[in-house]
Amino acid sequence: MxxxxxxxxxxxxxxxxxxxxxxxxxxxxxxxxxxxxxxxxxxxxxxxxxxxxxxxxxxxxxxxxxxxxxxxxxxxQAKTRRDQHGTVLAAFTPAGDxxxxxxxxxxxxxxxxxxxxxxxxxxxxxxxxxxxxxxxxxxxxxxxxxxxxxxxxxxxxxxxxxxxxxxxxxxxxRYLGVQFLDARFDAVDTRHPEVAAIVGDGHMFSTDGAGRAVIVQRNSNGVVRGYVAFRAALDWAVTAGVDVADHEAVRAHLVREFSGWAEVMRPLITDNDGDYVARSFWALxxxxxxxxxxxxxxxxxxxxxxxxxxxxxxxxxxxxxxxxxxxxxxxxxxxxxxxxxxxxxxxxxxxxxxxxxxxxxxxxxxxxxxxxxxxxxxxxxxxxxxxxxxxxxxxxxxxxxxxxx
CATH class of the missing domain: 3.50.50.60 (FAD/NAD(P)-binding domain)
Known part of the structure; x- marks a missing residue:
């Protein structure tokens, strides 16, 4: 040129x-x-x-x-996978370098x-x-x-x-059929020690084999971001009669949806700081x-x-x-x-x-x-x-x- x-x-x-x-x-x-x-x-x-x-x-x-x-x-880079009962299925700890x-x-x-x-x-x-x-x-x-x-x-x-x-x-x-609610835990080591213990230094993935999952990730500055995910139609909130802007209504829905999950996993679903943010998975x-x-x-x-x-x-x-x-x-x-x-x-x-x-x-x-x-x-x-x-x-x-x- x-x-x-x-x-x-x-x-x-x-x-x-x-x-x-x-x-x-x-x-x-x-x-x-x-x-x-x-x-x-x-x-x-x-x-x-x-x-x-x-x-x-x-x-x-x-x-x-x-x-x-x-x-x-x-x-x-650390990763842990658990089932819905909190049992560790696999864990990866990276070398220091x-x-x-x-x-x-x-x-x-x-x-x-x-x-x-x-x-x-x-x-x-x-x-x-x-x-x-x-x-x-x-x-x-x-x-x-x-x-x-x-x-x-x-x-x-x-x-x-x-x-x-x-x-x-x-x-x-196109919509991939999965919804997730983005949540966060601030000052996690002092305010949410049970969440800090489960997530560790990196990521924790958990699924129940029935289309429901929880993914939590440690961020910087003492923050953990959590993703409560499940298979659902795009209009799941309307069908379920849930106002996604109503924190307590969403929490009550998740308690019902994840009723088969163990108590040790429950804080990941219910104890977040602030509102849940509804998102969805799409792909070309x-x-x-x-x-x-x-x-x-x-x-x-x-x-x-x-x-x-x-x-x-x-x-x-x-x-x-x-x-x-x-x-x-x-x-x-x-x-x-x-x-x-x-x-x-x-x-x-x-x-x-x-x-x-x-x-x-x-x-x-x-x-x-x-x-x-x-x-x-x-x-x-x-x-x-x-x-x-x-x-x-x-x-x-x-x-x-x-x-x-």
Missing amino acids: TTTPRIAIVGGGPAGLMCARVLQRHGIEAAVYDADTAVDSRDPGGTLDLHADSGQIALEDAGLMDAFLALARLEG DQAAPEIDRGQLRTMLYEHLEPGTVRWGHKLVHVAPLGGGAHRLEFADGHQREADLVIGADGAWSRIRPLLTDAAP PAPLTWDRVPGVTLLGDAAHLMAPFGGHGTNLALLDGAELAHAIKHAVKKESSLEDAVARYEAEMFPRSGELAAGSNTALARFFATTSADAPHLPPDHQQEHDNYRARAAEYRRRRAAGDR
Whole structure:
């Protein structure tokens, strides 16, 4: 290319911020547009693990591994699986130097990425309402406040309900049949010692084999986030006559729904601080591909929304952002075709994300199985998972050094 392309990234989550950061490291500017009013204007959710073979590769490309490790919790990689009676079925304790998949709060990750961008890169309070093709791959973005921007490349990093995705595919998220109520426990070690004992340093997963589960995760600053989950229709609250904004009504419903669970597990379901936040699981068809449309592509959940089992969503989003930025860099520096570069990015992203998305969606279905024939016989081997992350990371670096990346 003879000129630097005008690049607009829609979405200021991990994928969009990572892409902008890596582009800037190579002297290429991009504007990021996000509907949020500030980086911390809403609850970003709980904790996540960044894998050595994906999320951490992207952080290395962004020059942010030291910043990440300063916030990350290596001990948070610990995992315990219990049944509904509280019996430990399996436990994993990471070695003290294990960095295969450290935990970090979602809000901390987003803020870290944002703070390492040049001032003014992110335009907060810009809600996209329309995208108009202009021909030749160019598009005009129109925002709710009347602002308009023309771009040679529009990167959709705008999540599950992406407004950019319809330019590429008719695919839409489908409901996976599982609801969960997000709860939190503050100052857990002093106010909720029974919860602290059950969750330990990392995660605790429990399911009863009848479509009900509890997942609790230790976050930073003495907080535990909990997820009380169950198979249900989207309108379960209406059918059950429960006002999800009424804390006591939700609690009473859960006590009935989880009546077969042991007393030792009950605080995870009933003793949370503040309200329950109702959420639901959705996913795009997997694997998902599309034909090239000049001037448009997708990152992260906009491209491959999947069930959050296996922790691949944010990791792939970060890697997508870094890989696309590298493809753009090569196009700009070598004066080659931007379209060819984006096509190469998509050709590598499709199989990588498709396999993991399909596996994650299957894992969710099995975890919330309602018959023993569908349920997994054993919990995952987390040590093997960590070994696999490290092996794939080494192979990735080998291919990069050989010039195959």
